[in-house]
Amino acid sequence: FSVPSGGSLSAPSNSPAVRQAAAHLKDKLFRIAAPILGAEPDDLEAAGEMIRVRASTSRAISFTDVCKRMPGDSISAQGERVPNYGGFRSDQAGCQFAEVEVDTETGIIRVKHVVAVHDAGRIVDPLTARSQVNGGILMGIGFALFEDRRMDPQLGIMVNPTMDDYKLIGALDVPQIDVTFFEVANGVTNTGVMGLGEVSHVASTAAVACAVYDAIGVPVRSLPMTPDRVLSALGHV
Structure with missing residues (x-):
């Protein structure tokens, strides 16, 4: 449980x-x-x-x-989640670095390369952990560039609730991704495992936005950073 x-x-x-x-x-x-x-x-x-x-x-x-030699078909045992040990850090940390390419004529942004460095405590399964970060990065790019949840201000419901009107990141939008784990058994529990999902997602969106700012010299302050918003930031529209 x-x-x-x-x-x-x-x-x-x-x-x-x-x-x-x-x-x-x-x-x-x-x-x-x-x-x-x-x-x-x-x-x-x-x-x-x-x-x-x-x-x-x-x-x-x-x-x-x-x-x-077991007396039946199986044996089982139970364990419980005891409180964390005191005096240790229990939150995850990470850094995301993004390389982007911005077409200043069309406003189209392409993410070329993302480097992720994370401290998530002890990594139990490296392949699964790496896949978790890859997924978080793709979610972050989708949030930064494509996903636009349009809400009816009067009814409070989404007006683009289907895949016909809500764009997700596609295979051709996936950049090169490099993931490095800075593994530290922090001693907060008997496993030293920490979370990994959110930090790879949220930081990716910020890294893409900062890379766009660095590329064009002006910030795009609304998400998703669609071509029209990029051109508006550049003063073209």
Whole structure:
């Protein structure tokens, strides 16, 4: 049982409980393996795919063989999310750098390259974490250049609620993306995992806007930065 998935909360909220549950499950496997190895559960350790007696290379059994000795089809264990340890930073940090190209005749902006550097604590799964940042960058570019939520001021409803009228970033709009993780186990929980979703999204929009300002010398202060708004900022319309 956990909080809803969102707001950069999923991994830092759930991973401490998952780790605790996994540790309890390991203890249950050790209790099954101990009699087979002629040892006490506290004398065992997990080593690769084996459970073995500490300081012994011969007294070992595979996890597969231990699972064959389980009393039923499966065993389970529970963990809980204890409060964060005090005195440590628990918020994520990151920097986004964007290279853009602006056509001053048409007002069209193209994002050519985005570099993302993030501290999200311990990275459990690098591929998933990198994909998370890639997705956040694309959301940020879409927010900066294309997505225009038009609201009826009287009724409070969107007047462009379908994909026919609401433009999203497409495959040809995807820039080169480089992601680097500055991995720091911050000690705030038993996993040191922090959030990653929002910081890669919000910072990307700001980086694109600042790059456009640097390119044309004037700020475009409304999102999305559509061609007409770029030309207006340049004084062409």
